[in-house]
Amino acid sequence: MRKHRVAFAASGSIMSIFFLFLVNYLTTPGEIWFVHPAFALLQWPISLHFAANGRLKAYSAVTTVILLLYLAYENIVSTPDYPWILYAGFAVVWWPIIMYAGRFAGTLAMALVGSFCIIVYYGMLNLLLAPHFPWIIFPAYAVLWWPMSIYFSRSRQWFTFALCASLLTSAMFIAVNAVTSPNDIWAIYPVFAVIWWPLSMYYFVKKPTV
Template sequence: MKKEDVPFSIIASLFTILFLFFINWMTTPEQLWAIYPALFLLFWPLNALFKFPNGHKWYSLCASILLICILLAINLVETPGYLWILYAWLPILYWPLVVFAGRLAAMPTFSVLASIFFLLYYVGLNIYFEPGFPWFIFPAFVILWWPMSVTFAKRPMLYSVFGALLVTLFFWNVNTLITPDVIWAVYPIFTVLWWPLTIYYFVYRRAV
């Protein structure tokens, strides 16, 4: 990295941000839209600042915090009555969490503990904000693939079986909760069942 990259990126970003705010003030002063591209422009000097050995770790942390601040600003300006940022900030921190964990992130124990924390957080949000509908099953469906993939990555048969089971339970619950009068979950369930069958007949049977 050249030494000139950092000061140039800072000056150029600040100049562009000032220009955007000037245009905002001249055209639509009643609506503060310049803050959104201005915050995204900060990623440029941030990227140039952390181009050193192991700098990607601190870049992931700072970039995640910046992105959370951007979303928080959008939340407070556009919809201050509903703090949807509470749903978004934790998945964003997944990036620096994995980067700082390094090889630990590939261990089953780490992935299981982190997934349990994620699940408990979203269950808590579900109970506090919207107890009438268990929407936590949607992030839970995504989160559970992490420990399952780490644990059964080298066992394709078990991975396919548990993966098919997870997909089956997910679609069955969604079908029961949203449209209990129309049984449509059988279609994706029937499709995903081919996954373990394929692994068995074309991997294990062939090996025998």
């Protein structure tokens, strides 16, 4: 029964893609648009095949390859002068990496290695492709929450977590302030709001009542 469903989905997808190709060729041959629905149609038999067998890891790998090919095609056709596939592609690859990592994906070691790789990779892209503005500040700030959250949640050091998170957030605001508008000191306002998090935890949770 499962094989019949997959065969039906595969034949239906192939027929639909061929039909869209003919319509594209006969109506607007100068603009190739059938690729977009074809990418979505391919997910029908692929998802049925791997889901029916419970092979979710293989499904993530195959889908990632197809998605990378689709993004590469879009990059070459739409904006060949700028390789934005390098930004999106690295993020997409993490889906099968996390899937194949299994139990290791939830460990602190995985979080540290993953965060380091992401920061280094996008930092190199920032340096090579857009050196005029250090936008690496934002993904680095976001990805550092990954190992920090795992470590403090397991050790249950909530006050220390609030303190480190506040320091990280304050550092991000100060860095953005220094880069974007060094003559206008505005970072003090969000930093003042952020420090209330560890202060409130200390006085209402950590500090014993007299």
